[in-house]
Amino acid sequence: MVKSYFVHNTEVALHVLEKGEASVFAPSLLVINGLWEPAERAIPLLSNLPGHVVTFSFRGRGLSSTPEQGYDLAGHLGDIEAVVKHCGLDNYCVLGFSRGAAYALGWSLRNQQHMQGLLLVDQPPVHSSHSEKTVKFWSELNYSGVPILNFMRRTALEGLADEAQEIDFAPQLSQLQIPVTLFVGRNREAVIPSDISEDDLEKYKRSICSLRIIEFLESGHMIPDEEQGKYIREVRKWMGAFSDQQMTVKL
Template structure:
């Protein structure tokens, strides 16, 4: 079971989900979704980690969180993560981020204390300057409600290219990188090598048959990679 939680981040009301189970001997897991994903979408996945405490958030403009007219910069999103973690009062936890949630998590991890581990899923250590074509492509799909169009446009308009290599040098905790092995992966071999070169304590796992959707075609394999990493954190 997951309980609805609410917190304000720079006057923006954010929604997150927190599991009711909480084994104090297990490292809590805090999940940061991808570009337009929201908290509820990860529940089925996170339930696989019970009785470990799990948290999943909807960043501003996603899910049940407020969708302000402006305020969709890279650092606004990082502040959302900070607000959720602070409100949840988790300690000695692991952050797992997927896709465009990865750069947010890297910035967050590089400037926070109390983190025990970091899982980065199929995305480089950089935030993109998002082209208008991305917003147009997203809005052409029927799953974006008309009243949320400003969110997509805001994310695109307020984006700016940020290289996070320097942030990686400040991350001391163990890091797990999971990447897809097909051409649909969003993490190249060169970008993977940069992770390995810069991070102090890193393990890279490539799921040979997966693309960007790492849980396909073998969901259990994806889950077991994460579970094994979390078990190593539990022993620290």
Template sequence: MTAAVTEPRGAGASVFVSNGGVRLHVLDNGLLGAAAPPVVVVPGMGESAAEYGWLLDQLGERRAVVVDLRGRGGSDAPASGYAWEDHISDLGAVISALEVERPVLVAFSRGSSYALGYALEHPEQVRGLVVGDYGARHVRPPDAVVERQLRAEIRGVPMIDRMAEHAARAVFTESRDVPLWNRLSGLNFPVLVIRGGRRSTVVTDQVADQWRRALPAVEIATIPGAGHDLWSGDPDAYLAALIPFLDRLTDVGRDGA
């Protein structure tokens, strides 16, 4: 069930979707019936949908939505329920409730593991996947690393200030390591991995090679001046990697594939 909110944010309006009693906030540009494949944006850990209003503005004549995963942005922050599977379920609820047909999933950082999990469960419902500087796995960091990550800053704001503390902690403590490399051969749609060229990137040359071994058809694009934060320093460079990939999927769709 969805309920529209009239307040616009950038190119999108706020919509709410219920998933098992958890209310999820979504930004939706409302371009129903657009010819290009729709896009579902999945932010990273601690990021909110509102930070991606600029991206909706740049996606042209495409239906595009950005999801506030549970515990983030305008979505509910339940006391528990932050496992990998819960986040995958959130994506499924949004895609189903908003009737987003065969979207391209555009994900960032930890959001990539949720998008990849959804794509592996529903490959027939996905047109393409963009992984934002991440490997093919869901990660449960050691406790000592969790504390550092909770205090790490994203665009000048500490993680712990971006989410309710119980939700931020639960995202890590309720997670488990889920390696996905050996499942990538089951993907039957194009996949693009975007990484930064600086040393702070997650997809190092070694991880890029691991992507190529596990999924020979994968495309890998490198943004030379970026680190793990792929776009805030130079949005145009990020778009230069993303938009041609989306355009190729549009051309494939027009050819009837």
């Protein structure tokens, strides 16, 4: 059963979806969604993964509240921290998709001592800036026939344009001492192509000795939708490996 509730990061109410409970026999999974995605976009994972899975809507997305400020990296990491603390996550895994993977990278570089593993889904090692041009682009965009503004408020898009600064995580990747898996879309004919260039891939490979790469040949960027079955199976296998390790230690 999936619980729906709100967690507060000072004045910001964050909508959380949580399935299951933390266990000493398997790590919890925190799912960090993409730029415009509300918590509900992770329901296929919550519905099909065993164990304890948590996701949420960042400020300005989904059912979460929309402050006027706090759309830089620090503001988003603060939202993650509020959810992690409320749910009591420790020795957990983190999955980040698209821009959510940039937030996941920023979080993991500061908090990996409390984590078991990191899964990045089709995102270069960069927290990108935004501009008025990108505000216009996202404000006018439909995905699967639905306006993006149904999921993310324009105030949040404008906040990103005002506050988000580009941060290149590539020089810090070698600091990651936890296992890292990268999902990459390989279908060059996809409507939304992969965000990962060959140069990005080489940066990951050079810097992370534990890196494991999973290719999705029928997907571009939108792996969770374009190959949902394989996506869920690969996440299950990834989480299962950590569960097996944890069970062995406990026994």
